[in-house]
Amino acid sequence: MPELTVKSLYAQYLAERCGHSIIETDEGFATYEIDGSVLYIRDIFVIQDARRQGLASQIADQVCDLARAKGCTVLIGTIDPTTHGAHESLLGLLAYGMRLSHLSGALIVLKKDLTEVTDGHG
Numbered sequence: 001m002p003e004l005t006v007k008s009l010y011a012q013y014l015a016e017r018c019g020h021s022i023i024e025t026d027e028g029f030a031t032y033e034i035d036g037s038v039l040y041i042r043d044i045f046v047i048q049d050a051r052r053q054g055l056a057s058q059i060a061d062q063v064c065d066l067a068r069a070k071g072c073t074v075l076i077g078t079i080d081p082t083t084h085g086a087h088e089s090l091l092g093l094l095a096y097g098m099r100l101s102h103l104s105g106a107l108i109v110l111k112k113d114l115t116e117v118t119d120g121h122g
């Protein structure tokens with residue numbers, strides 16, 4: 001699952017306008033921010049035909065690895081319950097080992113300890 005070398009227009013927009021980082025492959029992407037010891041994966045997306053093959057988990061692993069290398073110890077993810085597929089997204093985050101942290105306005109915030117030794121997922 002090699003990362004794209006040429007960034008999409010969306011990636012360039014995110015970097016210029018918002019300062020967000022992105023990992024893109026042919027089949028999916030994740031946008032993220034690092035703030036001190038906290039990694040926040042904002043959005044993660046895999047094309048429909050490639051779902052349920054572990055790609056989102058692999059992309060998240062890549063982001064977590066580079067965040068760990070920068071000293072991150074905590075992964076944060078959020079679910080907006082009003083969005084399409086929010087229930088499935090929540091199941092995906094829970095399957096990745098994230099756990100409910102708190103509510104922030106309309107968002108459900110989930111958290112994962114990046115220092116934990118895992119069995120391959122994250």
Ligand SMILES: CC(C)(COP(=O)(O)OP(=O)(O)OC[C@H]1O[C@@H](n2cnc3c(N)ncnc32)[C@H](O)[C@@H]1OP(=O)(O)O)[C@@H](O)C(=O)NCCC(=O)NCCS
Pocket residue numbers: 042043044045046047050051052053054055056057058085086088089091092093095096
């Ligand atoms: C959520 C999303 C990124 C998951 O991508 P994916 O590549 O299919 O995820 P994975 O294959 O790594 O899934 C890992 C595990 O998460 C859980 N999971 C993922 N999608 C699920 C779904 N639709 N229903 C139930 N569980 C799901 C499963 O436990 C799965 O393991 P399994 O397939 O062995 O049962 C993808 O469905 C997507 O792009 N959805 C639209 C955008 C979105 O909702 N993004 C997340 C919020 S920002």
